[in-house]
Amino acid sequence: MNFRQSLSFINTQALMKLKAQSNTLVLSYLWWILEPILYVALFYFVFKFVLYRGGEDFLAFLLIGKIPFLWFSKSVSAGANSIVENRGLISQRVIPKYIFPLVNCQEALYKQVLAFTILICFVLISGYGVTIKWMQLIPLTLITYLLICGVSLFFSVFVTLAPDFKVAIQMFMMGLMFTSGIFWDVNLIQDDMLKALLMHINPLASIIDGYRKILMYKTDLNFHYLSSVFLWAIFTFLLGFSLLHKFSNTLTRKLFS
Amino acid sequence: MTKSIIKFTQVTLEYSARIGLFKRFTHKAIDDVSFEVYKGDVFGVLGKNGSGKSTLLKLLAGVFEPDDGVIEINRKTTRSLLTLGLGFNNQLSGRDNALISCMLNGFSKAQARSKLEEIKEFSELDKFFEQPVKSYSSGMKSRLGFATGVVLEVDLLLIDEVLSVGDADFRKKAELTLLNKIKGEQTVVFVSHSESQIQKLCNRSVWLDKGKIIAAGLTEDVLNMYKKQEKRNAA
Known part of the structure; x- marks a missing residue:
């Protein structure tokens, strides 16, 4: 399979997986919208009414933090498990392993379109308005997607080697959630x-702050922070890709031992 | 002179699984195996359960690399392994699964689409072709797998017991197709419990036992030795 065929396959397979899910669970699409809403409702309730924190725009602040974070954490978890999930296909022919995490990331991207649509609607209804700064959403979202793919590729190596690593990923996501400034503002650090x-x-902190800068504060992205996210993305992508390539046989054997 | 499509030289593959914190269980599934498959062969692999047949097919398919020894194959040779029930997404229709299989074998999406009608026809699945694979019987799954493998015309087709299920009519059709393939360019490696099927279809064979080759060569000679051994075991 050459590079172009791989890309076409990744996209086709992602669409097919979406289709397969819609065939099984009636609520599956709905969950992708419901989940961020429920998360945010819970957080909002706790912070606003139990801890008495957050100002007027706290709900927008939370949503803009939580939705990109959920995109990252869901995609990376799905991508990391992808090689183990696809034992059946791997047992039949030589398929480059990087394809599987990327299929799951692409699938999550399609689902994310729904969540982002809700987010944008909410931002508009809240009266923030569209500005030229919104153009910055394009590079920010592209770099976020690249980072998601990179981290997924990298983690998939470890989950294939030892399923225990799934637990470590959960811990990692928990740590990220608390340090990325989802329910607090990183700019408050003195x-x-x-x-x-x-x-x-923590590239996630920069990404979340970036989305807030664009959608809420209508300011420019911090170029330095964005470049470091980009470097993280490239670094994890290349590392994950080359590990999957180099240890392809070891990983296959691990799957069938 | 017939050309070799794949050549094994002293190939060994050992499974190793952890059974305790520091304990490991190791098992040689393929032990010092050497043989050659020629272009146009329909090559049989005989052996009891656990003799290493399926592992041998995975080595032939390139899914596993050997721990020891050398496997020589032209890089451009396309190969596909048909095993029962594996590699299908149960939620997707036969058509979608066939499309995925085609694309995994290096076809573009458009090329893959153009093959689908042929696969539908060969598999005789009719309306079921549009239904999710989870609604298929095991015979239907094997028909879908076999049809996809045959229509794709890979250089080296590897078949693992797929023909031992399914109804008699389809089996006959599949066997006939394989027999026709012998005249063509396609090479097939075929694993079966059934001596008669191997006798009917394969020009050359190997007999595996506990990962080692007991006999290899013309199917007739290998089968004779196999049957003698069976008789001796029975006595």
Whole structure:
């Protein structure tokens, strides 16, 4: 399979998986919309009415943080498990392993379109309005997608080697959730050094802050933070890709031992 | 002179599974195996359960690489392994599964689409072709798998017991197709419990036992030895 055929296959397979799901679960599509809404409702309730935190625009603030984060965490979890899931196909012919995580990321991307549509509707209804700064959504979303693919490829190596790693991924996502500024604002960190460190080490913090900058504050993205997200994306992508290539046989044997 | 399509030289493959924190269980599934499959062969693999037949097919398909020894094959040779029930997405229709199979074998989406009617016709699935595979009987699954494999015309077609299920009519048709293939360019490696099927279809064969080759060569000679052994075991 050459590169173009791989891309075409990844897209076709992702669409087929969506179709297969719609055949089985009546609520499956709906869940992709319901889940972020329920999460946000829960968070909103806890922070607004139990802890008395957050101002006027706290709901928009939460939604814009949570929805990109859910995109990341769901895609990466699905991508990391993808090779194990596809034992059947792998046992029949030589297929480059990178295809499977990318199929799951592409599938999640299609589902994410729904969640983002809701987000945009909400932002518009809340009266934030469209500005020229919205153009920045394009590079930000593309880089986020690249990061998702990269981390999925990288993690899929480990989950295939040892299923225990799934637990570690859950912990990792939990850690990310608390350090990415979903229900608190990273810009409130007083120490500039600490803030810069967080933004460079945790690309999710930069991404979430980026979406808020565009949709809520109508300001420019921070170029330095965005470049470091891009570097993370390229780094994980290349590393994951080459590990999957180099250890392809070891991974196949692991699947069938 | 007949050309070799794939050549095994002293190939060994060992499974290793962890059974405790530091304990491992190892098992040689293929042990020092050497043979050659020629272009146009319909090559049979005989052996009892657990003799290493399926592992041998995975090696032939390129899914596994050997731990020891060398497998020589031209990089451009396309190959596909048909096994029962595996590799299908149960939620998707036969048509969608066939499309995925075609694309995985290196066809573009458009080329793959053009093959689908032929697959539908050969598989004789009719209306079921549009239904999810989960509604198929095992015979229907094997028909879909076989039809896809045959229509794709890969250079090396590997068949694992797929023909042992399904009704007599379809089996006859499948066997006839394979017999016709012998005259063509296609090479088939065929695993079966059934001696008669191997006798009918295969010009050359190998007999595996506990991962080792007991006999290899013309099907007639291999089968004679196999039957003698069976008799001895029975006595």
